[in-house]
């Protein structure tokens with residue numbers, strides 16, 4: 001007897017990057033921030049009154065929403081918080097897209113969780129091909145649709161789409177359908193669409209503290225949008241789990257958000273390391289689309305990405321390789337510290353010389 005539902009039997013889940021538990025790797029495979037969170041996070045968590053943990057957390061995450069609203073220049077009613085932005089995205093599929101509706105649009109090469117959510121919630125979707133240089137053509141999203149999701153910068157390419165182009169998409173779809181901008185990597189050099197929220201009720205921004213604030217392990221994501229959209233997300237959330245974020249996660253997240261100078265310093269370090277790494281890898285013959293994220297997407301005209309992936313792993317360096325159509329000759333490399341990137345570049349140089 002097989003007790004699984006048809007869905008549990010057939011669903012193809014998302015495969016996250018490896019999190020090795022035994023061997024120590026230079027870990028450049030899951031776009032984590034190489035720097036620790038703000039010291040204020042540690043202080044808040046250490047000083048947290050543990051007795052409070054007997055109580056359920058605030059189901060409204062008020063303190064966190066207030067802190068985020070101040071940072072983003074919106075009202076707390078325009079913020080929804082959840083357990084990582086993956087969970088925000090999962091709620092979005094349920095709150096905004098209809099199984100009987102027109103297909104939701106997203107690029108053919110993008111964050112692979114979008115297809116997983118569409119499949120599990122039975123939402124029709126259509127993938128839109130990137131152009132030959134892996135860029136999004138924004139006009140492709142100006143046609144009848146049941147919603148659109150654009151990661152900006154896109155993952156795994158790192159390519160950023162200007163706000164001006166996105167505005168064309170948002171305006172075209174106004175009063176027709178919702179446009180979700182997944183801004184997981186926006187703080188590494190892009191311009192956020194958050195200031196447009198007041199004028200465009202069909203725009204929802206999804207963000208995370210995982211990368212920008214070094215808090216992937218704390219699991220804090222959020223959405224910014226019109227109050228009506230946020231109310232829809234809350235309805236879905238309250239039909240699933242009243243308490244998404246735990247007390248420690250909220251306390252740590254507030255501390256991270258309030259330490260803006262530490263955050264800026266970290267962003268600067270990562271973007272500098274990115275530019276330096278791009279220069280050095282370009283000198284070795286790698287082709288790299290312009291990245292505004294904390295990762296780069298690289299290919300080499302003479303060496304197969306799969307080979308490089310295996311070699312780097314042997315040398316104790318983990319990067320991400322997607323064995324998928326169109327991108328099976330690329331490696332996605334997260335930006336680590338200067339020292340980690342030096343080791344990576346030297347290993348790649350060595351491999352290329354040995355051939």
Ligand SMILES: Cc1ncc(COP(=O)(O)O)c(C=O)c1O
Nearest residue numbers: 084085086111155184208210221
């Ligand atoms: C484009 C994109 N969106 C969302 C996420 C989810 O981030 P988290 O659930 O850690 O907030 C990721 C994580 O890698 C991502 O790459």
